[in-house]
Amino acid sequence: MKDTILRTLKQLEKDYEIKILFACEAGSRAWGLASSDSDYDVRFIYVHPTSYYLSIDPVINKRDVIEKTVNKQLDITGWELTKALRLFRKSNPSLLEWLHSDIIYYQAFSAIDYVNELQPIYFNAKACILHYLNMTKTNMKKIDQQKNIKLYLNMVRPVLAARWINNYEQFPPVKFHTLVHTLIPNSSLRDAIHLLAHNKITKNKVIDHIDMDRILTYINLEWQQLHKEVTSVEKKSVNRTEDLNQLFRNVLKEVWG
Numbered sequence: 001m002k003d004t005i006l007r008t009l010k011q012l013e014k015d016y017e018i019k020i021l022f023a024c025e026a027g028s029r030a031w032g033l034a035s036s037d038s039d040y041d042v043r044f045i046y047v048h049p050t051s052y053y054l055s056i057d058p059v060i061n062k063r064d065v066i067e068k069t070v071n072k073q074l075d076i077t078g079w080e081l082t083k084a085l086r087l088f089r090k091s092n093p094s095l096l097e098w099l100h101s102d103i104i105y106y107q108a109f110s111a112i113d114y115v116n117e118l119q120p121i122y123f124n125a126k127a128c129i130l131h132y133l134n135m136t137k138t139n140m141k142k143i144d145q146q147k148n149i150k151l152y153l154n155m156v157r158p159v160l161a162a163r164w165i166n167n168y169e170q171f172p173p174v175k176f177h178t179l180v181h182t183l184i185p186n187s188s189l190r191d192a193i194h195l196l197a198h199n200k201i202t203k204n205k206v207i208d209h210i211d212m213d214r215i216l217t218y219i220n221l222e223w224q225q226l227h228k229e230v231t232s233v234e235k236k237s238v239n240r241t242e243d244l245n246q247l248f249r250n251v252l253k254e255v256w257g
Helices: 001-014 081-089 093-100 111-122 125-140 151-167 177-183 188-202 211-232 241-256
Strands: 019-026 040-047 065-071 074-080 104-107
Touching: 001 019, 001 040, 001 065, 001 074, 019 111, 040 081, 040 111, 040 241, 065 151, 074 081, 081 093, 081 111, 081 241, 093 111, 093 125, 111 177, 111 241, 125 151, 125 211, 151 177, 151 188, 151 211, 177 188, 177 241, 188 211
Parallel strands: 040 074
Antiparallel strands: 019 040, 019 104, 065 074
């Protein structure tokens, strides 16, 4: 599959006259929760030629996303560099998960290295905690309509991510099992979550042997506690857009000359 991914990325560069700076795996494969038939969710960041950005008319309504469904198992989505930098400025968790992915398919030039150096400056713990708490709450509202393994994991993972940020004041690891082992002591709860993850990976939909009530109780209590604790987390405001402007200019010069 990696060869297919790399060929597709190269073809996208030709088709759209762009340069791809970074491509990674997102979603279940990045989290370590993929089953044998899980989709590949490839995400990338790209930049246009310098002339694209230089015009006497402002760049309005120009598409800043590229989407490509290669087949039933491979989905590829890319964000244009200025879009990515604006989201980075806001400490967007989806983008940060890309940057923290352990599965990197491609990286060229120094753009991502520069971005990673700036992460400690721009990281907004409160914004990320609220994002993950909102994600958890959205999925909690679905629990009456559906009780399946994926839904439970989509509540456990973000609440663990929020807890990690609150405890360590840094962006959490993407790997699910790292979050579990670090944040949940060896207990019946950890055993239940491990069974949940194992069933997801092995495509075993039977949950009768898993203490789902114990997991749901943990999710509810953690969400309530974190919702209280986040009020005391400092709201961070970084006014250093010029750093990102300069990064962008440097990348254009490096990539296109």
